[in-house]
Amino acid sequence: MTDTVGVIGAGRMGAAMTARLRSAGVEVVLWNRTAARAAAVAAATGARVAATARGAAAAGPVVLVSLADDAACRAAYDGPDGIVAGAGPGTVVADTSTVAPGTSIELAALVAAGGGAMLDTPVSGSVPVVERGELTVMAGGRVAVLDRARPVLDLLARQIFHVGEHGAGATMKLAVNALVHALNQAVSEALVLAERSGVARRAAYEVFANSVAGGPFVQYKRAAFERPGQTPVAFSLDLVGKDLDLILDLAARSGASMPQAAANRRAVADAVAAGLGDEDMSVLARYLRGLA
Known part of the structure; x- marks a missing residue:
């Protein structure tokens, strides 16, 4: 089991995923664009707060991303303090955000160029479903990469469907x-x-x-x-x-x-x-x- 997971995004779903992982004994390093929101979630769950998205992405072999839209994802992935900069060789970025398939493909290429690997892993289910660990995950990307992320995703999901290459999950x-x-x-x-x-x-x-x-x-x-x-x-x-x-x-x-x-x-x-x-x-x- 992965000891530490990075979580990018502390909105309703990101906060719920953080709480679920912490209840399973997983250390979480959390980043959110609004620092006060990350601090509040950390105080409630015992997660640690990273100063940058890069810091959270570098925290563990699996990084979960839960952001509001395509623009928020692009902003979090890009730049010297972004997810791509922190996701080095061996890192799997599992992005649960609901975005356009083209955005998922674009971001996967950026992560791969930096040495990491990405999956689009959007989920079906509400906050109570996260809390029960019963999400449905729709994964796009390579099966071998999904297998590396499964120990973390299995804590959140009742079922995981691999539906194709990058963009298919989205x-x-x-x-x-x-x-x-x-x-x-x-x-x-x-x-x-x-x-x-x-x-x-x-x-x-x-x-x-x-x-x-x-x-x-x-x-x-x-x-x-x-x-x-x-x-x-x-x-x-x-x-x-x-x-x-x-x-x-x-x-x-x-x-x-x-x-x-x-x-x-x-x-x-x-x-x-x-x-x-x-x-x-x-x-x-x-x-x-x-x-x-």
Whole structure:
């Protein structure tokens, strides 16, 4: 088992991964662009804080990256204090960020030029899923490199799928999120339909949860939909918009027709314009109630 892991990014998922690794007895060296956020996570988990992304990347043979978007990834990888500078021979960088497949390919080439190896390893699952070690990992890159990262990924994941070369993991994550965001829109619309037609919210959701549609998404978003404003933000609506932009760009590049994703993007844009971007993705139901 790897004794020390570098973690780049102390947002919701990065913090949860840090806590999970620390609970398994793994030393974590953490870096975040906002130092105060890294310090808070370190104080809560017992992780150590690195002054630079380079320092965290040099901490162990496996480095986990969890950043918000393509721009944040490029900024963290590049430069004399970046991930590439710290990821020398023998280092595996497993990037869990949701980014464009082309960005993953680009960053993998940079890491390889510096002597390290990279995988795109985006994940499916929320913070509670991380805490239980039950993420699904979609890995792109060489199988031999994935095998070197498995001891760390196995602490976070219930299942790991190798789906192809660099960029394939990122592609698969966008495909999964296209489905997740469609489900979020559908649940929001169906719940508001039931409510406006006279069925109590909790009664309606109880039926959803026990119907043929009651899969994992419906189950783990139950509290957020039933008690809006009383549950922590798991995935903000502005990040949904970012994902849908990446999904539609990939669709345009690959020639895939995605009319539902396009409609979902318009709905999310309207809700974000109404000031709901920082709220959980389930806030779409509240937005639709207002329209009704």
